[in-house]
Every structure is written in C-alpha cells, then in structure tokens.
Amino acid sequence: MPSTLLGPCEYREDIRKSRFIALAAPIDTPAQALAFIDQASDLTASHNCWAWKLGDQYRSSDDGEPGGTAGRPILAAIEAQDCDRVVVLVIRWFGGIQLGTGGLARAYGGCANKCLQQAEKKILVKRLRYTCECTFSELALVKLRVGEADGLVENETFTASGVELRLALVPHSVELLGRQLADLSRGRMVLDKL
DSSP, X not given: OOEEESSOEEEEEEETTEEEEEEEEEOSSHHHHHHHHHHHOOTTSSEEEEEEEETXXXXXXXXXXXXXXXXXXXXXXXXXXXXXXXXXXXXXXOOSOOOHHHHHHHHHHHHHHHHHHHSOEEEOOOOEEEEEEEOGGGHHHHHHHHHHTTOXXXXXXXXXXXXXXXXXXXXXXXXXXXXXXXXXXXXXXXXXXX
C-alpha cells in the first residue's frame, strides 16, 4: 500500500569526493513541493536535483546534470519505496572526480532511496467522498460515528435547517456507517456519494 512520510528526513553520503545530501518531506499540493525545493535548495551547491510525486502527478529536475541522471532516478526511488505525496531533493557539491552517467544515476537514486528507507512513514488510506445532512443536535453524534468508522469530516456548512457535511470515508466502513446514521435519525440521514 502506498505510504507518505510522517515528517521531513535527511540522509548524507560522500561518493568519490562529491558530497550528497538527500532531503525528503510529505506534501499535499504541487505548490508545497515547489516551496520545499525553493526553501531547502543550497545555492552554493553544484546541483539541486529533485522529484516529487502526488497521486498521478509527478515532476523531476536534473538541474544541469546530464539528462536522466538525477531527477528520474530520484523519482524511481520514490516509486520503489511505494511512496506518494512526497518530495525529495538531492543536493550535490562536486568533488572533482567525474562519476559518469551510470555513477550519477546510482548516486542520486541511491541517496534518495536510503533517505526514504530510514524515514518514518504512514500508510495512505483510500477514502471515498460522501455528503450527509443532519440537524444541529445530531452533529456531535454524527462526528463521533464518522470518527469511529475511520472517516474524516472535510467540510461543514451550516444552513437554516441543519448542517451539510462532506465526508471522506474508508470504503469498507460506508455500509455500517450508513446504517448507524439511518438508525440515529429514523431513516432521514442518508450518505450520498459525490
């Protein structure tokens, strides 16, 4: 199952006199990935190469290294570790010894891989989106039931007659939660899939 990082992590390695630092962090948007890259990049370094993956979206950069020797191996390391919602930046200070294209790919991909291996991770749970309406007096109990079902309340909209909720629910808990909410409201509350 895909996982993401619990927080930022770092890995350092010297390879044939070149110094490499791999930095990784969890992300929720492409803008967060780019902000992390901008903040963590070292302008005194020879290269700041990176990759990020967010669902079906991904990007990478070789930052002046020969094409395909840095960004793609970093992205391959993210995928090899079955990570998602992750950005990895590998900073290199050139030490005077050429590594060649294969050596560069192994160095960048290896540093990213080791950084992600040692990172604390959490499993990403696939959730489906539903809506539900309840009265003001039922709101606290509805939130309790959603939490017990490992679901999330993504949005609450208060109306004149009650509360409209947008929920993110784990697929295997939808049927039970639907029955609980119907019982709670005498059949009035229904989960509608978005």
